[in-house]
Amino acid sequence: MADNVTSLFRSTAAHSPSMAALTREGGDEAGPVDFCIPCNPYFPTPQMFDDMSARLRDIITYYPSSADTITAELCSLLQLPPQAVAMGNGSTELITWIDHLLVRESLAVPVPTFGRWTDQPMETGKRVDMFPLQESSGFALDLAQYAEFIRARGTRVAVICNPNNPDGGFLHKHAIVQFMDAMADLDLVIIDESFLEFADAEVEPSVVQEAMLRPNVIVLRSLGKNFGLHGIRFGYLVANPSLAGRVRSMLPKWNLNSFAEHVVFMLKEHGTEYAQSLMQVRRDRLDMSSQLSSLPGLTVYPSQGNFLFVRLPVGAEGTVVRDRMLTEHRILVRECGNKIGSSSRFLRLVVRPQVDVRRLVSGLEQVLYGTRRGAAVPELNNGNNYSSGTAAVDRLVGATNGAGLQGLAAQAQSMGGGMPMPAPAPAPVPQMPMPAAAQVFRNGSGAARRR
Incomplete structure (x- = not known):
């Protein structure tokens, strides 16, 4: 069973296998605790699920109303004005x-x-x-x-x-509006x-209202992620009525x-529960960021989404950990x-209730460090800063430390069975230097910020 389940990950491209596929391969076992799919674990409420269950026969028996009717209710x-919105599956x-239509x-x-x-x-x-x-x-994204x-x-x-x-990197509203105006000729x-509802770095961070006033801006919003209902498949865009109408006219x-x-x-009827x-x-x-940050060698990046991006300790291979x-x-x-610009040293972990996080941390301790938490593979401290989150990270570590990595591997394995270290790989191809700041942002007011 284990081989069948893990093989599902190797057969996917840029995404994870569906929960249905994992459940089928898992047989009669209970489903896993899900730190993969970025759902809201607190919504819908049990009462809402009971209501949908009671009406299940009618819901799946009859045709829905037209998309225009559903869009009007959402608006x-x-x-929001319905003419500026298009809802999608x-x-x-x-x-x-x-x-x-537009690219x-x-x-x-x-x-x-x-x-x-x-x-x-x-x-x-x-x-x-x-x-x-x-x-x-x-x-962090430098706008x-x-x-530039x-x-x-010439994109x-x-x-x-x-x-x-x-x-989970976040940009403040004023910086995005400045960027939109600087790109008015695109x-x-x-x-x-899609994940902005989970942000708390700004009271009103959305640029939906600003998008409707501009002829070349679309804002995309998710409903499945916010409402914890990925399987229903619904989302919407907001744009200038002419732009939104072009997309809406093509939808069934x-x-x-x-x-x-x-x-x-x-x-x-459930706005209060949703806000809560x-x-x-x-x-x-x-809370989850704090608990994960206590694990030796694990780096947790600031996030405004309902997930955390973490870098595993040196020597830990993400596919093996997964x-x-x-x-x-x-x-x-x-x-x-399998994400372009990332590598197997990184995990994205969905925010879940504390009881699940404790189970996650306990599992990571055993997988990363064996039975002894103090046996973690230490981070290298030689002044070398990684240049990106790509696979070049591991190649750079291998090229600059050479036998030092093997020494760390031997030390970790002798101290309690931590993750095996990968063999050093060839040095990375040098990256293209980053261009200078665009003139419109040089006064500093448009710089990207993160919490």
Whole structure:
């Protein structure tokens, strides 16, 4: 069974296998504790699930209302004009139509990021200009450098994810608005706010209102992530009515299912519970970050999403950690080696309640350090800063430390069975130097910030 389950990860590209696939391969065993899929664990409430269960027969028997009807209800709830909104069967459907309709030749996106922003345009023959986020700066996106990167390559579409997935990096509203205005001559600027509901760094961080006033800006929003209902597949975009109308005109009349309709129409009765769920996720994020930060050699990056991006101790291989956590501890984690701009040294861990986090930390202690927590492979302290979060990280460590890595491996294994160290690999290809800051941001007011 263990081999069947772990093989599912090796057969996927930029994403994890579905929970349904894992459950099928797991047989009669209970499902794993899920630190992989970024859901809201506190919403819907048990009462809402009971309501949907009681109405299940009607929900799945009859056609839903048209997408226009469901969109109108959502817009009434969010106080948005329906003509500026298009709802999709998940944000991925909207990304697909944005690519087909509005991306003509090239798209720029910081990496690592959500895989569809790189994969979708490449699948349709577009040039994707990937802007590498630097590990040495905590994966923070410098908007000035990103703007200069776009100008240097002549890119026609720019994407920003705020917060970014998988690292949770956050940009303040005023900085994004300045960027949007500086890129007013591009074909399109896309701000993906799929995880913004979980942010607490700013009271009103969304640029939805500003997007509606500009002819070339789309804001993408998720509902499945916020509401803990990925399986329903619903999301929406907000843009200038002309731009939103182009996308909406291509969507099928019944592209939203009856579950999506039922949830949207019940939301107005559960606004308080939803707000409370977001507050609890934010509290859990702080607690989880604190607990993970106590593990020797594990680096936890600041996040405004409902997940944390962590770098494993030197010598720990993410795929091995992932497989052992699943097969030995029934805990599912997201290893990020298949994300462009990341490597197997990184995990994305979804924020969960404290009882689950304690189980996660206990499992990581056993997998990373054996039975002795003090046997952790130490971080190297030789003044070498890693240049990025890509696989070049491991090659750089191997090239600059040589036999030192093997010595650390022998030491770790003799002290309690920690993770085996990888063999040194060839030195990395030098990275392209980062361009200078764009003129419009040189006064410093547009610099990207992180919590």
